[in-house]
Structure formats: structure tokens, C-alpha cells
Amino acid sequence: MALDLYAEDIVSHYEHPHNAGVMKDADASFHNYNASCGDDITIYLKLDKDKITDIKFKGTGCAVSVASASMLTDFAKGKSLKDVEGMNVKTIIGIIGIDPGPARLKCATLSLRTLKEAVFLYEHKEADRETKAL
């Protein structure tokens, strides 16, 4: 059961993450850290009005967190800020195609939380409770 987490696409996203790297002229960015695992991620956004035209992430972490970031950044490209605000745990589980279970959920949601915080920060809004609980 647990080994499903390492389905081929998760491992391959981990080995060759999409959208990896720093964006120098980002319109919005956010850095986050998961103290219990030492996972570390920064997400960068390029925006055209309220639309995400480009997205990158940089960080270190386990396969689950890196693969989630890789798939989430693919998914978020072209989405609106409003779309991002509406994303939640279900969104990320849908994207990675597997429920990582309670012990690893935080690894899977770290990138989503970071993306949402980048958006909230850009909009000068306080992150909502749902985001902080990710």
C-alpha cells in the first residue's frame, strides 16, 4: 500500500522535476520550510493581470514534496489567482493522483501552501485558515 506512493510518475517527477529553478524577475514569490522534514521550497510567479503566465520552484525535499511541486506548478500555469485561492487538499491529491496518508500529507501540500501564500501576499491578503492548515 505505502509503496504506491512511489509510482513511476512520482519517482520520475522527483528525478526530473518540471519548472525547477529560480525566476529572477518574478512578480510574486514565497519561501516555505517544513521543520519536521527539513523540506524547503520557494515558488516564483510571473503574472499577467490575474493570470499565472509562468511559474518556477526551487527547493529540496523528499520525493513526495518535490514531485507534488513539479506537478502542481504544471497544473497552475495559466490559472487565475482566484483559481489558486480556491485550491485545497483535494486539489493536490487530485493532481498527484494518490492520497499520501496522514504521515506524508504535509510533504504533499507544502508546495500548494507556498503557492497560495505567494498569491495572498501578492494580493496583500492574510492567508486564510484553510491555507495555514495545509
Add this chain to the structure above:
Amino acid sequence: MKQDNMHETFDVERIRSDFPILSTKMNGKPLVYLDNAATSQKPNQVIESISNYYRTYNANIHRGIYAIAVEATDAYVDSKVKLAKLVNAKGMEEIIYTRNTTEAINIVALGWGGANIKQGDHILITQMEHHSNLVPWMLLARRNGAVLDYVKLDESKSMLDMQSLEEQLENEPKIVAVTHVSNVLGTINDVKHITRKAHDHGAVVLVDGAQSAPHMQVDVQDIGCDFFTLSSHKMLGPTGIGALYGKFDILDKMDPVLSGGDMIKSVTFSDVTWNDLPWKFEAGTPDIAGGIGFGAAIDYLNGIGMKSIRDHEKKITKYALEKLSGIKHLKTYGLGKEDLERRGGVISFSIDKVHPHDVSQVFDSEGIAIRAGHHCAMPLVEEILGESAVSRISFYLYNKESEVDRAAQAVELVKKTFKVG
């Protein structure tokens, strides 16, 4: 003489049969429990002693005149007498029960430290400490305007640098707090030597025995330390109980940290007289069941013998280090198999390119419990070992070589899954 004739052999299977959890499964595979540095499993004898207390003589201690209250009090006090003997304290007056090691260290930082650490004083700890022997001192230093210094690790990144100790002692620290055994590296520090040096400089010494007391003979008088701390849950006993050993004269002079019922001798509307040791430090109803369960755990350990436990762990640690050192793309931390006298049964490791959380996830799928992370020693793992996290295997008396073999197989599965090598 009698013992020599008996020629007891260490029977792992017989020991294992006392631990019900060891015959359960995890994820459909027989459980291999290799996270003993986090907490140990509990034998039937301990589990039954607790349920027996609740079933047959549950009563509050100290206050009752009736038979079961006396019985409960006796059992709780008896547990302290046993622990005093186990670590060779002079008597149970020197044994204060706490929730765990962390609380024991906090009592010293707040009680002794609060009264004795002044502006500009130095507090000396080491780079090898668990957060529980680091954060309370950092907080104390901040609160009282003191300076927190660290004894460095030497080039091996496994042992304390004795030169660094000498240098730091020149600052005349008021207290030196050091772990007996590292929960990340497994290194056994020469706490007797460190204590002697620290005493030469007039410092008080605390030894964190959370990882030593469960695995080897400890003699606090021989070490000479002023305080020694441990946790029951790491030595076959229940969670919720641990101990602070302190030399009688120091404890006697210290003010209590928590106050309320049971810790006083008399109270008027304007004054209070503290109770005798050790009760002065145990405000309110303690974890009675925990104390009783801890007593049963000590009986169990004594039944096997701390020396036999240590010998067994040395053997299995050697076996594991040999096995792991033969695996490509795997790196272990801490002293090697030539240094078994100076290392306990804790082996941290990492596998190239694979995050420790992914390692323990694969282990989990194979029914093997190991830990991944910074092991509550973030500065050591990040700043000294240069890793954001490491994986850790840690042994106890019930582990056997075939379990090491299963762990080694799980390493191969990790490598296959992540295409390492």
C-alpha cells in the same frame, strides 16, 4: 560465584516473547522495530503491573490510611528505590520523578539555573545535544543575560573535541550540560572525564542519560555528576514518567519549580515549609501508574542484566555496521565498528539522492519502523553533518540479526525504487 555457575545465556527469542507487539504485523509484514532511541517497546510484565494497579489497588499516594493507599504508596516509593539502585544514587531521596528527560532538564534550568545563573555568566553545553538539553539552556541564557557556549565536535564529526572542552572551561561556566550518549551519532561521551574537568573549574554538571540509562550500566557516583536525567519510556517503562537524579546537597538547597499539594510540609496563611526530598519537587498527584510501571521495567532490566544488554547491543551494532558498510551509495554517521566501546546501538545513515523520509516510507511498507528527520538535534544534523535530515536505526535488547538483514533488504528496495546506482 552463584551467578558464574548459572552461566546465563542471552536468549533473544525468550525476551521477544515477553513483548506482545513484537509478534504483530505492520503493513502485512512482521513488525521489525528499529526506533528504540525514540521509545522502546514494553514487556507484558510492565503492561500488567500498570493494569494490576488500576484493577486492584488504585488509590492516591501519601494521604491515605487505608490498605490500598498504603499499597500504592509503597509501590510508587519502591520504584524510586529500584531506580536509585539501578543508577547507584545514594538513596531514593535523590530521585525526583518527572514526566520525562525534558522536564527533568527544565527543572534544573529553571530551579537551579534560575537561582544561580547571573548576568554575564557562562553556560556550557555541546554541539551534540538533543533539543531538550539545548533549548532550556538557551532560554535560561536569554532570560538571565548569560552566555551559552558549545563544546565542538572534533574532525571525526563523531566525538567531542576535548581541546574545545578545555578552552570553553576557561570561561568558568557555572554549569556544564552534556549528553551521555548521542541520539544521532550513538557516541558514548566520557562523561566521567568531562565531569572531573568541569568540577576542576567549579562548574556544576548535568548529564543527559536519556540514551544511556536504557542500554548500559550507569553509576552516577562514579561519573560524579551533580544531575542525571532519564526517561522511563526509552527503557521498557511507560510514557509519562522520567527522572531527575540530583546530589542530595544540591537538591536540598534548591527551591522547587512547581508548587502546590504534596510538596509542602506545612503551610500557614503567610509561609510555607517545603517537604523533604524528593517530594519537594513533586507537586500534585504524580503519575502513580507510570511510577509503578517504571518499577516493573527496572525489575525486567535487572532480570536480564544491564551488562548483558550492552553486550548484546554491541554485537548487533557490529553486525549492522558491517552489513551497512558493504552497501554502495549508503553512508553511515558516527564511529565505526572498530570503536564499539565508544558507541551505542544508534546508527544514522543516508542513501545517495534519496530523502530520508522516502527511505522510512519504503521501510514502513516492509514492516520496518525507523525514524527520519533531524532527530531533535537540528544544529548537529544541519550544521555539522550538513544534511537536512538523516535516517536512523536504533537497537534494543530484543532486536536480532535477522532484523538487520531485513533492514538491509529494505535498503536495496529503496535503491531499486529510486534507481540509485
